[in-house]
Amino acid sequence: MSITTLQKSDLQEQVIRLKKEKNAVILAHYYQEPEIQEVADFIGDSLELAKKAAQTTADIIVFAGVHFMAETAKILNPSKKVLLPDLKAGCSLAESCPPEAFRELKQKYPDHVVVTYINCSAEIKTLSDIVCTSSNAERIINAIPPDKPIIFAPDKNLGKYLIEKTGRKMLLWDGACIVHEAFSLDKLLELYKAHPQAKIIAHPESEAHILKVxxxxxxTSGMLNYVKQSPNHTFIVATEAGILHQMQKDVPEKILIPAPAKEDNTCACSECAFMKMNTLQKLYNCLEKEDPEITLSEDIMHKALIPIERMLQLS
Incomplete structure (x- = not known):
């Protein structure tokens, strides 16, 4: 059920009040609902938010995103309280890589350097040599000695893109994000015909046929910067539609069109149902009750921290 403008304003005021009272910081991903982004202290992609989580002096971190992001914040801040508005806000990509199955693969290739995309569970991070995000993945792959074979997980689309960009052969885990695999090439080309002056921009989690056009x-942050710096006026944006809120604020004079999804839905775009599980009401509730809280064992936090710190050093 949608909330009224008055309810939204009141809830946002209460969230801001609670933040100050509790010395809390709200980190929000670009894919969150606009009313959540409006009360966040920092809005960013996975890399930017990981950096903010590592630097914060707040006592409480509220992560308006999905479960693996809140886990990363907890790993970087083991003594702080980390909250997630809805614990069920998971990630189809993270869930496509079960730890036991991944451990078996790793054991078959003991000489391989394991690079994992940050969109994975804390347990998968413990099995990794280094973590990456879409912002720094190319740099991290290039930093690995050429004679070292690589396992890349869990996103096969990002992995294929990196193979093409770096020329490195990599063993890819067969995982994918349902949001970025939802784009329809046929509908995209039809949309482009209607807007031939548009530039098509895409996230590397998208399928190869989308990236080719x-x-x-x-x-996410790269796309935002591209739109800000480009002299072009119209863009077709192939990533989760939540990015359009911040993007439009950055370039109010430009036309932004969400890339169409295969299935017909209310927004004719691709939205992450997990990201949208967090609501302004849930954000208020979790700040007020300081629950639900992210908890991880000391062992997992210690082991998962090593590849994350390696990533941050290279970033």
Whole structure:
């Protein structure tokens, strides 16, 4: 059920009040609902938010995102309280890589360097040599000695894109994000015919046929910067539609069109149902009750921290 403008304003005021009272910081991903982004202290992609989580002096971290992001914040801040508005806010990509199955693969290739995309569980991070995000993945792959074979997990689409960009052969885990695999090439080309002056921009989690027709491929923050710096006026955006809120604020004079999904839905775009599980009401509730809280064992936090710190050093 949608909330009224008055309810939204009141809830946002209460969230801001609680933040100050409790010395809490709200980290929000670009894919969150606009009313959550509006009360966040920092809005960013996975890399930017990981950096903010590592730097914060707040006593409480509220992560308006999905479960693996809140886990990363907890790993970087083991003594702080980390909250997630809805514990069921998971990730189809993270869930596509079960730890036991991944452990078996790793054991078959003991000489391989294991690079994992940050969109994975804390347990998968404990099995990794280094973590990456879409913002820094190319740099991290290039930093690995050429004679070292690589396992890349869990996103096969990002992995294929990196093989093409770096020329490195990599063993890829067969995982994917349902949001970024939802784009319809046929509908996209029809949309482009209607807007031939548009630049198509895409996230590297998208399938190869989408990336091939894109004028620019990059991370969430990379796409935002491209739109800000480009002299072009119209863009077709192939990533989760939540990015359009911040993007439109950055370039109010430009036309932004969400890339169409295969299935017909209310927004004719691709939305992450997990990201949208967090609501302003749930954000208020979790700040007020300081629950639900992210908890991880000391062993998992210690082991998972090593590959995350390696990533941050290279970033």
């Amino acid at each position: 894109a004028n620019y491929v990059g991370s």
